[in-house]
Every structure is written in C-alpha cells, then in structure tokens.
Amino acid sequence: MAKRRLTKHQQWRIEKIQQERTTRANQRDVKLQEDLLGGEFGEEQSGLITAHFGIQAEVEDNHGERYRCYLRANLPTIVTGDKVVWRAGNQQNGIITALQPRTTELCRTDSFGRIKIIAANVNLLVIVFAPVPTPYANLIDRYLIAAQYSGIRPLLLLNKLDLVNQQNEQEIIELLDIYRQLNYQVLEVSTVMPETIEQLQLLLHDCTSVFVGQSGVGKSSLINTLLPAADLRVGSLSEATNKGAHTTTTAKLFHLPSGGDLVDSPGIRDFALTHTNKEVIEQGFIEFQPYLGHCKFRNCSHQHEPGCALLKAITDGNISLKRMDSYRHILESLMIDD
Template sequence: MAKRQLNRRQNWRIEKIQEERAARAAKRESRLLEELEGGDLGGEQPGLVIAHFGVQVEIEDSEGQLYRCHLRANLPTLVTGDRVVWRAGNQGHGVIVAQLPRDTELCRPDSRGQLKPVAANVDQIVIVFAPLPHPHANLIDRYLIAAEHAGIHPLLLLNKADLLDADNAPHVESLLTTYRQLGYPVLEVSAHEGDGMTALQAALDNHVSVFVGQSGVGKSSLVNSLLPGVDIRVGALSELTGKGTHTTTTARLFHFPNGGELIDSPGIREFGLVHVSRDDVEAGFIEFRDLLGHCRFRDCKHDREPGCALLQALEEGRIQPQRMASYRHILASLPEDEY
C-alpha cells in the first residue's frame, strides 16, 4: 500500500496536536521538578547521559548506577554522550543542573530543517551499510562530510556480508573499492555469521563510537553480537519496499568491557546537510583537497568551466564519476545562499 499523502491542513493539525501534547508533558515535568527541588537533593556530581526519553534523560553516575533525571528549563538540548552535572533526588530520580562543554557533536536537520544534535563527545563515526537494503553512495558521502565537519574519525562498515550474491556484489564491491582507494578504513562483517566481528571489536575498543546508517542494515544485530545480553530488538526488512523498519527509537550508550563506548542511533533513510556550507562539502571530498584553488577561475563551480582542476582530474580518472555525481547532488540540495 502506498504511503498516504497528507495535505497542508492535515499536517498543520498533526503538528498542533503534537505541540499540545508536548506542552502538557512539559507542564507535568515542571511540577515534578518543583517537587524534587522542593525536597532534599544531594550534592552536585558528574554524570553521563546514557539515553534520552522525551522530557527526561537517563544518566550514569561515576559508579555506574543509572538514574532518571529531570532537566532545568534553562538547559540546552541534551543528547546521548553528553557530560552533565546533576543532583540526586529520591526513588532513583535526579535533576540535571548543568551541561559540560562538548568535545564533538554529530548533528543533522530534523523534518523542519532545524539542526538537531544526535550524539555528543564521540571520536569515531561508524557508517554501517549492507547489501540489503541497497546501499547508496550519496548517503555514505553525506555522513563522511558530516564527520569531516565535526572532526570525527569515520569507519565504513559493511554488515551482512553473507548476503553478497551475483546480483548485488558488483555494486557493493565497487563502493568498497572506491572508499578504500581514497584511504578510508573499511571493514566487512556479518553479525549473523560472526565473521569479522573480532576486527570490528578491536576497531571500537578505547573509542567513543556512534553507529549510523539506514534502517535495516543491522546496527542492532551488531550491538547484540558485540555485547551479548543486551538483546536489542531486531527488525526485518519490509517485504513490500525492501527497506528497513525502525527498531531503535532512541540513541543509547553502551560500555565495552575492555574500554570504550558505543552509541547506537536510530536508523534514517536521508541525512540532510543544510547546516554545512559549500566549502564544508568540498572539504568532505578528500580527493579534492590538492585540487581546490587551482582552477582558472576563483569562483569556479566545477561544472563546465574551462581550466577546472576538478574536471581535469575527473577526465584523468583521479576523481571517480560516482563521487563527482554525489558531490553535485549534495551541492544541489543545499540552500541557495550556500550553493
């Protein structure tokens, strides 16, 4: 069945209902916060945001104990991986009183185009894709740009390698070859069969990593394989669309026994880059670095201009056609004032 299209009035009504529900929840939360702060709160102590649940967050204290915490109204949006200062209340609850500065943050625009942080204080972004659902180079490239923009080390991870066959292997192998030639670290694993998981664990140890990628690529299965006993719900691909279904609904942080943390984020089918500039996009295509600034014209658009260093490199095979097409597609999706 095709997805039903909503008209403007229906969308407005849905948004209004959601806003009213959010306002009621915020009012209830305010009353609970007043009750907590009116009672006996413990002293200030450091904490780590493990997960976000609407108007509350789950934090971990320095001894590994978990607490549900309310947020003071003057705090910015908190995300998984944030370091905070909090005060303990009663019955396993507490109050977040401050957010500590972030070393890094991974952001993406929400459905309204507003920039939304996804995870904080990570040093490695693991871009997960699979033979099914069909992997799109443009989505991978968008994550690579976001990683470059945020100063986060990328790792490309092909999961479900056991599903490679005569139909999908040529496309997948072409993708892997392109990124390997560019110098990106690439791993091939199968969470289902267990192949390559030792190498993946070694790449994750002593890092704070975040899993990103389409729904259905097996991120939750990877977490279950890496951390037996966690038992995250795993979803199957839709028989109708061949696309993944959302099973992870909130980003959650897990600890590895040998050191390091992993944040599993909800799957998405698109990753907008309205928060970056044309220069940021070009910086995310690492094969462009030695070529930028060497075009005949300073304002070269790398389209049809004579003397374009990028077009010459494309003709000589130093830039892959797939990557140039992806670059142009991403540029075309930027707001006009950035393009």
C-alpha cells in the same frame, strides 16, 4: 468543507507556541520536583547521560549506577552522550545542574530545516552497507559528508560478507577500492564469521559509536551480536520486522562488553544535509580539498568552466569521475545553487 491546509510558516508558528508552553510547564514541573525533594541533594559530581526523556534524563555515575534526574530550567538542551554535573537525591533520583563542554555533536535537520542535536561526544560513525540491498556510493558519500561536518571519524562497514558471490563480487570490490584509495577505514564482516566480528570489536573499543545505514543492511543483527543481552534490548535496538522502523524514539547509550559505547537512536537512520551548503559538501569530498580555492573563477561550479582545478584533477587522475558525479548529484538533490 475541505480542511484548510496550513502553510509551512503557520505550522512553524503553531509548533513554536506549543514548544514555549511545554517549556513553561516543564520549568514548573522541575521546580515542583525540587520542592518535593526538599533540597536533599548530595554533593555535585560528574555523570554521563545514557538516555533522555523530556524533562528527565538518565544519568550514570562513576560507579555505573543510573539515576532518573530532573533538569534545571536554565540548562541548554541535554542529549544522550552528554557529560554533566549533577546532584543525587535520596531515592535513585537527582537533578542535573550543569552541562560540560562537548567534543562533537551529531545533528540532523527536522521537517522545518532546523538543526536537532541527537547525540553528543560521539567519535565513530559506523556506515553499514551490504551486498543486499545493493549499496549505493551516493548514500555512503552523504554519510561521509555528515561525518566530516560533525568532526566524527567514519568507519565503512561491509556487512553480510557471506552474501558476496560471483554476480556481485566485482561491483563490491570496485566500490570498496574507491574508499580505500582515499584512506578511509574499511572493514568487511559477517555475523556468521566470528573472526570478523572480533575485528569489529577491536575497532569499537574505547570509542563511542553510532551505526547508520539503509534498512536491510543488518544493523540490528550486528548490534545484537555485539550485545549478548540483546534479547532484553531488541525493542530499542532493532528494526521492527519487515518495516525497518525503531520501536522507540529515545536515543540510548549502551556499554559494549568488549569495550566502548554504542548510542542507538532512531533519529540517525538518515542524515538530511539540508542544513549544509555547497562549501560543506565540497569539504565532505576529502580529495577535493587540495584543489578548492584554486579555480580561475571564484564562483566556479566545477561543471565546465575553463581553469577549474577540480576538472583538471579529474583529467590528471587525482579525482575519480564517479566521486565527481556523486558530488554533483548531491548538490542537485539538495537544490544548492552553483
């Protein structure tokens, strides 16, 4: 007998029931843990979430010490990068009592279209691409939309600079020029050129950053270079050999020796934009912003309508036709109605 396939709604219902059961079990576990600790906690203090493991999270105190802590049952979702209020126990443990306000939330959508927060208080999104594999402006544009939507500053990072040659140089120059003309910050680096890595370290200083980009662009090599003790962290920071997949599902925060923090998470390899809409996509193309709302028709699709402000901006040379083509491709791929 063929196995009956569940509808998407049935799958959602099953997952929802499982989540509710898990939540109830977690609440019982937290209460049991509090009882076992006998309420012997220190004074409330501030802390930083450096990793999250179900009903527990790793909290770093103001002296750099890390504690495995339980979460109070009434707390909202806690993620890596969160700033919290917590109380230390007597065995390098403790309990988190409150979540402090976030400045940013880095999100993605799951298979059901629900928004999942994967890191908090990130202020730099490092978009990594390379001469090989061939970089695609449309993928870069998707990351830029995600950065704009999340309120996170983007840095476009061309890695493997040493692989630029006569065959690909002109294409790379034209690609970078598109974004430089839009005043995006662009940096060219290579792990075999120490002076370029020093420039990257300066830009990462005092930032909480996340690296994103397609497999093969050298994110793991960059991270290992930035973290001298990467041999201890390669399992969580690097892509598995030949597969481009992380060996961990936990987002972790590391302090860079040169200054700044790095959040590594398998949940940010790609940014699904299915939780957005046409307006979000338009705002993500920053050169569109002066013209939005100035079309003759309120529901202008920016395709062929008379009086379209964006089409006129293309004719006037104020918007690149390549960027408009990228915008249309993203709308089409997301099946967002015009």
